[in-house]
Amino acid sequence: xxxxxxxxxxxxxxxxxxxxxxxxxxxxxxxxxxxxxxxxxxxxxxxxxxxxxxxxxxxxxxxxxxxxxxxxxxxxxxxxxxxxxxxxxxxxxxxxxxxxxxxxxxxxxxxxxxxxxxxxxxxxxxxxxxxxxxxxxxxxxxxxxxxxxxxxxxxxxxxxxxxxxxxxxxxxxxxxxxxxxxxxxxxxxxxxxxxxxxxxxxxxxxxxxxxxxxxxxxxxxxxxxxxxxxxxxxxxxxxxxxxxxxxxxxxxxxxxxxxxxxxxxxxxxxxxxxxxxxxxxxxxxxxxxxxxxxxxxxxxxxxxxxxxxxxxxxxxxxxxxxxxxxxxxxxxxxxxxxxxxxxxxxxxxxxxxxxxxxxxxxxxxxxxxxxxxxx
Ligand SMILES: C[S@@+](CC[C@H](N)C(=O)[O-])C[C@H]1O[C@@H](n2cnc3c(N)ncnc32)[C@H](O)[C@@H]1O
Ligand code: SF4
Numbered sequence: 001x002x003x004x005x006x007x008x009x010x011x012x013x014x015x016x017x018x019x020x021x022x023x024x025x026x027x028x029x030x031x032x033x034x035x036x037x038x039x040x041x042x043x044x045x046x047x048x049x050x051x052x053x054x055x056x057x058x059x060x061x062x063x064x065x066x067x068x069x070x071x072x073x074x075x076x077x078x079x080x081x082x083x084x085x086x087x088x089x090x091x092x093x094x095x096x097x098x099x100x101x102x103x104x105x106x107x108x109x110x111x112x113x114x115x116x117x118x119x120x121x122x123x124x125x126x127x128x129x130x131x132x133x134x135x136x137x138x139x140x141x142x143x144x145x146x147x148x149x150x151x152x153x154x155x156x157x158x159x160x161x162x163x164x165x166x167x168x169x170x171x172x173x174x175x176x177x178x179x180x181x182x183x184x185x186x187x188x189x190x191x192x193x194x195x196x197x198x199x200x201x202x203x204x205x206x207x208x209x210x211x212x213x214x215x216x217x218x219x220x221x222x223x224x225x226x227x228x229x230x231x232x233x234x235x236x237x238x239x240x241x242x243x244x245x246x247x248x249x250x251x252x253x254x255x256x257x258x259x260x261x262x263x264x265x266x267x268x269x270x271x272x273x274x275x276x277x278x279x280x281x282x283x284x285x286x287x288x289x290x291x292x293x294x295x296x297x298x299x300x301x302x303x304x305x306x307x308x309x310x311x312x313x314x315x316x317x318x319x320x321x322x323x324x325x326x327x328x329x330x331x332x333x334x335x336x337x338x339x340x341x342x343x344x345x346x347x348x349x350x351x352x353x354x355x356x357x358x359x360x361x362x363x364x365x366x367x368x369x370x371x372x373x374x375x
Contacts, residue, residue: 001053003247006036006073007261008062009279016130019192021263021277022060028279033069035286036261040076046258046266052083054247056090063093067105074109088113088246095141096133103148113152114145121172125163142179152243154183160214161189162207169217173224182243186221187236188214215364222360233316235366252311271298302375305332310370318357332375339373
């Protein structure tokens, strides 16, 4: 079983924090869709003889696409691949795009999972983020989607901006729970250098909140969501039973996927490939074939080990020592065990049935702990 990711690199406005690949000019939209259709054909053998379990439209903002655009992409995927009849088909949406007509289109297209970027329930903060929508738009978009029969909905939230404190974060979590969605992704605001926020931060026009406050919000979120029947199956992802994201879980479990469109990444078990992050060049190179529209690298054993550690440690499934023993040279396993003893004593990880997972305190330091375990 494998997954397909399609990157739609267009947004109506640039959010002040966002470093994903997108353009706010939609003038090349049709040419770009054509180029993705061509890429799908050219790479038809990338995932060898595999059934497709998930299709994920990410961005950027895939909800800016028309029904015809999405149909043309799905049509060729269905022609070219053996797509499971119960495949999870996710589309990332911005609340302002989710009117009744758009929701009907998505139903007709058999999209069965919506990822809606709410980000915040505070209008002042949404304005500061340069989001297009208000908090009211966000809440009504979720309700409209539910009324149209979408059950599998996830919302994105961001905490840790200068607007957030433990009191309003508690009330945001309450609102998120009241929306009655079965999945929530919540990210600590990262200040990315090449964004407006990164620029303002560098020139001291903006301040970051301190790590202790973010940590308090993170732990509060775990507590509140757990009490409301959500499982934290990955550091930033919480779901009710039966609603884990299959597509993202498969990334973390090391399953294979093909990424289509500018900036998209692919993984076939032995190598990684990433497409050029430039819409015009992506279109040009695909059409005229003068240059490669992607780069790739063969993964070494060390790359594979480090990736396994990094991705698994963040999940509920943890690092499986038996898997390490089966898949890597003994030297990797002994390095792991040496570091593990220290981390257990520091109460950052626990081990049960040969599976290593993070403690609550460890979750605050996940990337650092993973790097301690790297070779
Ligand atoms: C690439 S966006 C696509 C979703 C959609 N365009 C939207 O904005 O709703 C995926 C998610 O990443 C999160 N994100 C992007 N940049 C971030 C940052 N600098 N810090 C924390 N979260 C971020 C946001 O929550 C966003 O919804
Ligand atoms: S957060 Fe979403 S809408 Fe905002 S710029 Fe990034 S991809 Fe576009």
